[in-house]
Amino acid sequence: MVRPHRLEDLALVEENRPLGGQVFLLRLAAPWVAGRVQPGQFVMVGCADPLARQDDPLLLRPLGVAGKEGETISLLVRIKGRGTGWLAGRSPGEPLKVRGPLGRAFPKASGERVLLLAGGIGLPPLLLAHQLLAGQGRCLTEMILGVPDGSWKGVADYTRSLVPGLTLTSDDGSLGTRGNALSALPPEPEEVWACGPKAMLSGLVSRLPAETRVWVSLEARMGCGYGGCYGCSVPVRGGLSRACTEGPVFEGREVRWDELA
Amino acid sequence: MSWPDLEISLSGLELATPLIAASGVWPLSPGLWPRESLAGLGAVCSKGLTLKPRPGNPGIRLWETPSGLLNSIGLQNPGLEVFLDQDLPQMAAAGRPIIVNLAPESQEEIGRMLVLLAGRADQIGAVELNLSCPNVSRGGMAWGISPQGVARATGLARAAWPGRLWVKLTPQAPDLGEAARAAEESGADVVVAANTWLGLAMDLERTRPVFDRVTAGLSGPAIFPLSLRLVWEAAGEVTIPVVASGGVSSWEDAAAMILAGAAAVEVGTGLLSDLSLPEKICQGLDRYLKKLNYDSISELKGKGRI
Numbered sequence: 001m002v003r004p005h006r007l008e009d010l011a012l013v014e015e016n017r018p019l020g021g022q023v024f025l026l027r028l029a030a031p032w033v034a035g036r037v038q039p040g041q042f043v044m045v046g047c048a049d050p051l052a053r054q055d056d057p058l059l060l061r062p063l064g065v066a067g068k069e070g071e072t073i074s075l076l077v078r079i080k081g082r083g084t085g086w087l088a089g090r091s092p093g094e095p096l097k098v099r100g101p102l103g104r105a106f107p108k109a110s111g112e113r114v115l116l117l118a119g120g121i122g123l124p125p126l127l128l129a130h131q132l133l134a135g136q137g138r139c140l141t142e143m144i145l146g147v148p149d150g151s152w153k154g155v156a157d158y159t160r161s162l163v164p165g166l167t168l169t170s171d172d173g174s175l176g177t178r179g180n181a182l183s184a185l186p187p188e189p190e191e192v193w194a195c196g197p198k199a200m201l202s203g204l205v206s207r208l209p210a211e212t213r214v215w216v217s218l219e220a221r222m223g224c225g226y227g228g229c230y231g232c233s234v235p236v237r238g239g240l241s242r243a244c245t246e247g248p249v250f251e252g253r254e255v256r257w258d259e260l261a
Numbered sequence: 262m263s264w265p266d267l268e269i270s271l272s273g274l275e276l277a278t279p280l281i282a283a284s285g286v287w288p289l290s291p292g293l294w295p296r297e298s299l300a301g302l303g304a305v306c307s308k309g310l311t312l313k314p315r316p317g318n319p320g321i322r323l324w325e326t327p328s329g330l331l332n333s334i335g336l337q338n339p340g341l342e343v344f345l346d347q348d349l350p351q352m353a354a355a356g357r358p359i360i361v362n363l364a365p366e367s368q369e370e371i372g373r374m375l376v377l378l379a380g381r382a383d384q385i386g387a388v389e390l391n392l393s394c395p396n397v398s399r400g401g402m403a404w405g406i407s408p409q410g411v412a413r414a415t416g417l418a419r420a421a422w423p424g425r426l427w428v429k430l431t432p433q434a435p436d437l438g439e440a441a442r443a444a445e446e447s448g449a450d451v452v453v454a455a456n457t458w459l460g461l462a463m464d465l466e467r468t469r470p471v472f473d474r475v476t477a478g479l480s481g482p483a484i485f486p487l488s489l490r491l492v493w494e495a496a497g498e499v500t501i502p503v504v505a506s507g508g509v510s511s512w513e514d515a516a517a518m519i520l521a522g523a524a525a526v527e528v529g530t531g532l533l534s535d536l537s538l539p540e541k542i543c544q545g546l547d548r549y550l551k552k553l554n555y556d557s558i559s560e561l562k563g564k565g566r567i
Binding site for chain 1: 285286287288290291292293294295296297299308316317319320321322323325327328329330332334337351354355481482510511530532533534535536537
């Protein structure tokens with residue numbers, strides 16, 4: 001009746017590797033997440049010592065899962081404020097509070113080809129999607145990654161090491177071709193899974209023909225992550241949905257983009 | 262895990278622990294309930310319910326502050342009738358008493374809402390009348406501020422609901438003790454002290470307030486000492502049980518509330534940062550009682566009053 005699994009436990013940092021562009025790769029031993037996480041799902045990570053009082057920063061930070069291997073999950077985190085700044089300073093062996101896996105994953109690919117479109121730090125869920133779809137061998141995936149500038153070289157290299165045929169774009173032309181991720185969109189993709197800035201996602205949805213399936217993963221300010229607080233409501237057709245529970249993956253045309261904060 | 266020394270009876274409602282999930286942080290659907298939180302909870306409060314469905318507030322709804330959280334959710338809920346049809350039966354079957362938090366938007370709605378609960382008493386541990394939501398323009402806090410408003414709303418609810426009636430007060434009341442006494446004199450079985458504190462955040466990038474409604478409710482560890490003072494004041498004025506609510510995020514906080522006179526303690530924002538908080542509080546209280554050589558948590562109640 002209630003959730004069948006425990007959501008929250010301590011994970012141990014296995015690796016913390018700066019990749020440039022204020023982004024770092026955090027690998028955590030979190031077996032209860034690694035065993036169940038699906039592409040598009042996320043975890044919430046505490047940004048204070050979990051063995052002391054965790055008053056400040058108070059809230060856990062929602063982070064998309066980028067990969068899993070055995071009992072380990074990978075996160076790609078961009079330093080944005082106090083919480084992520086604290087996370088950037090963690091060393092192997094340190095414990096972190098992790099809650100997850102949370103949210104609804106991308107649905108099963110309905111066709112044979114899925115295009116993965118990543119804008120900046122929207123990359124993580126698509127990396128996990130690539131890992132699992134490629135692993136199943138049932139579905140051909142291509143990935144486009146758009147980054148701001150050359151400072152993201154480490155992120156691009158890391159992505160290319162996992163996705164050999166990666167198409168790379170950068171706003172200033174210093175990595176891959178000049179332009180944003182959308183500028184590399186092929187003419188008639190069969191199905192697109194995307195995560196990135198709102199402008200990229202809404203632009204994608206408006207550009208695709210109505211018959212193209214498009215799923216987007218949305219970022220939202222979050223309180224609980226488990227469906228209690230309604231802090232992460234996003235406007236969708238017919239009302240409001242919780243990014244943490246009905247999302248973060250939504251059918252692209254269901255989102256009321258003009259009202260999205 | 263059970264803690265026999267933590268069992269309480271709250272105006273006749275038996276609770277396995279004195280901890281209650283506060284309204285606003287606990288999902289309506291039991292399928293979403295975190296099992297590790299439920300382990301330490303004696304009861305759960307529903308989201309704040311209005312007669313008609315409410316979409317909640319537009320714009321930013323959450324803003325983290327030092328050791329605190331401002332929220333302006335605005336009572337997003339499916340409406341009382343949908344709740345009674347779809348959520349309450351499932352919630353009631355999940356093994357904890359359900360406290361139904363009602364947030365009427367007019368005095369006339371108080372009676373109309375409570376009439377809808379008739380015949381459902383077996384599924385309802387208590388009604389928590391919310392006279393304290395700071396994030397809506399009608400009802401709520403506007404009544405809770407004055408003893409007359411509290412008395413009027415409580416009296417209307419009492420006349421329409423024979424079951425247990427809790428009244429959740431607002432810290433914006435200039436004299437919480439007076440508000441608590443007004444609730445007791447008008448028929449409340451329990452007073453809850455209290456709710457979020459009115460605050461504001463400024464968005465420096467947009468050079469305007471963060472929240473569309475300008476003000477929002479502050480919760481979390483930052484408000485704990487303020488809440489403890491309110492519980493002290495309320496417990497000094499009433500003979501009915503006082504339930505503490507506001508910033509509890511450790512067993513020490515819960516113990517302090519009980520020492521000040523609280524019979525039970527709600528946890529809200531504390532769950533956001535630690536799903537195991539209720540269980541940890543139970544373990545801490547259990548150890549504390551043993552250290553003091555008390556057999557029951559009720560022996561601790563009010564022990565700190567001088």
